[in-house]
Amino acid sequence: MSRNSPRPKDAKERILVGIPVSAGIAIGPVFGAAEPPALVTRHEIAAGDVATETGRFDAAVAQSRKQLTKLRARLAVLPEDSQGEIAPLLDAYLQMLGPSRLLRGVKSRIAEKLRSAEAAVMAETDALATAFLALPVDPEDRLGQQRRAEEVREIGRRLVRNLTRAPFRSFAGLPDGAVLVCENVRPADAALLDPSRVAGVATDEGGSDGHTAILLRALGLPAVLGVAGLSQAALVGHSVIIDGSAGTVAIDPTPATLAAARKKVTAFARELQRLAKYRRLESVTSDGKAVELQANLEIPAELPMIAQSGCTGIGLLRSEFMFMNRETLPSEAEQTETYRGVVEAMGGDPVTIRVLDWGAEKEIEALVTAGIVPEVGDQNPALGLRGIRLLLRETALFETQLAAILRAAAAGPVRVLLPMVTSLAEVKAAREVYERVARRLRRRGEKLPDLLPPMGIMIETPGAALSADALALEADFFAIGTNDLSMYTLAVDRGESDVAHLYDPLHPAVLRLVQFATEAALRVRMPVSVCGEMAGNPKLTSLLLGLGLRSFSMNASAVPRVKQAVRGLSGDDCTRFARLVMDQTDPARIREMILGDTAAPARAVRAPRSPST
Ligand code: PEP
Numbered sequence: 001m002s003r004n005s006p007r008p009k010d011a012k013e014r015i016l017v018g019i020p021v022s023a024g025i026a027i028g029p030v031f032g033a034a035e036p037p038a039l040v041t042r043h044e045i046a047a048g049d050v051a052t053e054t055g056r057f058d059a060a061v062a063q064s065r066k067q068l069t070k071l072r073a074r075l076a077v078l079p080e081d082s083q084g085e086i087a088p089l090l091d092a093y094l095q096m097l098g099p100s101r102l103l104r105g106v107k108s109r110i111a112e113k114l115r116s117a118e119a120a121v122m123a124e125t126d127a128l129a130t131a132f133l134a135l136p137v138d139p140e141d142r143l144g145q146q147r148r149a150e151e152v153r154e155i156g157r158r159l160v161r162n163l164t165r166a167p168f169r170s171f172a173g174l175p176d177g178a179v180l181v182c183e184n185v186r187p188a189d190a191a192l193l194d195p196s197r198v199a200g201v202a203t204d205e206g207g208s209d210g211h212t213a214i215l216l217r218a219l220g221l222p223a224v225l226g227v228a229g230l231s232q233a234a235l236v237g238h239s240v241i242i243d244g245s246a247g248t249v250a251i252d253p254t255p256a257t258l259a260a261a262r263k264k265v266t267a268f269a270r271e272l273q274r275l276a277k278y279r280r281l282e283s284v285t286s287d288g289k290a291v292e293l294q295a296n297l298e299i300p301a302e303l304p305m306i307a308q309s310g311c312t313g314i315g316l317l318r319s320e321f322m323f324m325n326r327e328t329l330p331s332e333a334e335q336t337e338t339y340r341g342v343v344e345a346m347g348g349d350p351v352t353i354r355v356l357d358w359g360a361e362k363e364i365e366a367l368v369t370a371g372i373v374p375e376v377g378d379q380n381p382a383l384g385l386r387g388i389r390l391l392l393r394e395t396a397l398f399e400t401q402l403a404a405i406l407r408a409a410a411a412g413p414v415r416v417l418l419p420m421v422t423s424l425a426e427v428k429a430a431r432e433v434y435e436r437v438a439r440r441l442r443r444r445g446e447k448l449p450d451l452l453p454p455m456g457i458m459i460e461t462p463g464a465a466l467s468a469d470a471l472a473l474e475a476d477f478f479a480i481g482t483n484d485l486s487m488y489t490l491a492v493d494r495g496e497s498d499v500a501h502l503y504d505p506l507h508p509a510v511l512r513l514v515q516f517a518t519e520a521a522l523r524v525r526m527p528v529s530v531c532g533e534m535a536g537n538p539k540l541t542s543l544l545l546g547l548g549l550r551s552f553s554m555n556a557s558a559v560p561r562v563k564q565a566v567r568g569l570s571g572d573d574c575t576r577f578a579r580l581v582m583d584q585t586d587p588a589r590i591r592e593m594i595l596g597d598t599a600a601p602a603r604a605v606r607a608p609r610s611p612s613t
């Protein structure tokens with residue numbers, strides 16, 4: 001069904017609800033990205049590899065069961081009739097992954113025909129599907145028969161994807177204007193989406209501040225994540241409307257829903273036009289306090305949007321995205337070119353380059369290929385060898401990146417930012433490597449300034465926040481990463497839909513850590529900024545200003561809105577408001593004061609509001 005084709009008569013509108021992740025409305029046909037089968041390149045194995053291959057297959061079965069069990073558990077939030085449609089399908093998949101003919105058949109192909117696990121899965125599911133279709137059935141059962149055959153093929157594709165660890169999705173066949181609907185989009189996959197071709201994204205999994213969400217916001221793609229039951233309910237052939245502000249997905253919308261969505265598209269475009277005037281206005285509070293607004297950059301494709309945003313520099317360049325979706329690691333020369341390109345594009349405004357923050361949900365295949373990290377990661381990657389920990393162990397990787405940053409610094413002001421710092425010793429060790437790299441470059445004849453570009457640290461772990469006074473003596477600046485700070489403080493995975501309701505950057509524990517770190521920096525007059533997603537939410541600007549913060553780095557599209565908020569606020573009002581907020585111990589009360597998202601009592605304290613909002 002194309003975008004313009006008429007709605008089938010029997011289509012029934014269903015509205016599913018998820019997490020609003022990236023504003024805007026997308027209307028289009030579903031592109032079910034599970035469709036293309038993963039590529040199988042390895043077919044035969046040696047006789048001695050049978051046990052290993054069977055082990056790989058068992059692991060893929062276990063992983064597939066885990067994925068499906070999770071989808072099944074989340075169906076409870078759906079209306080009963082939707083549950084009734086989707087649950088039997090997931091049960092059928094799960095049954096095939098129990099003791100079944102499929103599993104026995106795959107294992108015997110591995111052991112007897114010496115096929116690789118993925119080749120055995122493809123051959124066995126193909127044979128089973130063909131056998132189903134050959135069974136004689138009444139004509140009215142024909143459709144059910146075809147469905148069973150397709151279920152077997154789908155389970156085969158899932159097993160192969162898990163075996164090959166191939167990116168879950170291939171976007172090659174994505175038709176222009178389609179809406180991407182699937183279980184999960186990894187950050188590396190999101191980086192491959194072309195916003196001029198994709199209308200929007202909706203997934204079953206994901207959280208509001210995971211890296212996939214951050215990428216989708218950066219690309220300006222309307223997106224709703226964490227929509228239970230979605231990928232089973234919205235299939236190819238359906239059309240959908242995604243409302244990235246309300247967090248809804250309408251499947252097979254009625255003409256009335258469609259008309260309302262079209263109105264919202266127009267209103268959204270008008271609002272963007274209205275905000276465009278802030279690009280040229282100063283970022284200053286109504287009582288004259290200057291506030292620095294910078295942009296976060298994940299992929300160079302964002303540069304034009306950043307140039308349009310009215311920001312004054314890049315407060316966080318997430319360099320890990322330049323290491324993704326490639327087979328080899330970028331060389332010093334290649335990295336130098338990339339960083340230099342960004343620095344030149346910023347025309348004299350500073351660029352803060354964060355060194356590689358590998359780990360947690362950010363998978364980088366080139367690091368596996370280079371033998372730097374194992375193929376099978378830690379049980380608990382968010383607490384593993386993430387960020388600076390990996391770089392201090394793999395100093396060659398660190399030195400290459402630092403050399404490239406130092407060379408790019410000849411083109412304009414840069415700053416170096418260290419991720420996932422938890423101790424003073426890490427900052428000292430990183431600085432030693434930095435100075436060693438600078439000495440080596442000077443010996444090579446590179447011209448470097450006597451005073452090296454500042455080296456700052458992310459404050460994104462409770463450990464760093466609580467040692468901020470000590471870290472302030474060694475670091476040149478702080479960038480407060482409220483995404484990870486919230487995740488590690490509350491022990492809630494920021495990209496996990498099951499616990500998304502517990503992820504709360506406004507929890508008093510998180511706010512107290514932000515306050516503690518900010519005050520530690522201000523006491524020694526050291527620059528401090530916020531570069532987590534909190535910075536880009538204009539509703540939080542009064543609180544952050546009230547805590548004494550004057551520098552924020554955010555998704556480029558948020559800059560005009562935050563500037564509008566800044567210009568309507570008075571610094572003194574913000575200070576008073578922050579004091580009241582910081583006296584609170586109940587997260588719900590804080591949300592009410594700041595977001596006003598529960599019915600406020602008559603004497604409620606309200607956040608100071610910009611007259612223009
Ligand atoms: C953060 O953790 O807040 C942050 C800005 O870093 P990232 O989102 O890349 O982990």
Ligand code: MG
Nearest residue numbers: 460481483484
């Ligand atoms: Mg972080």
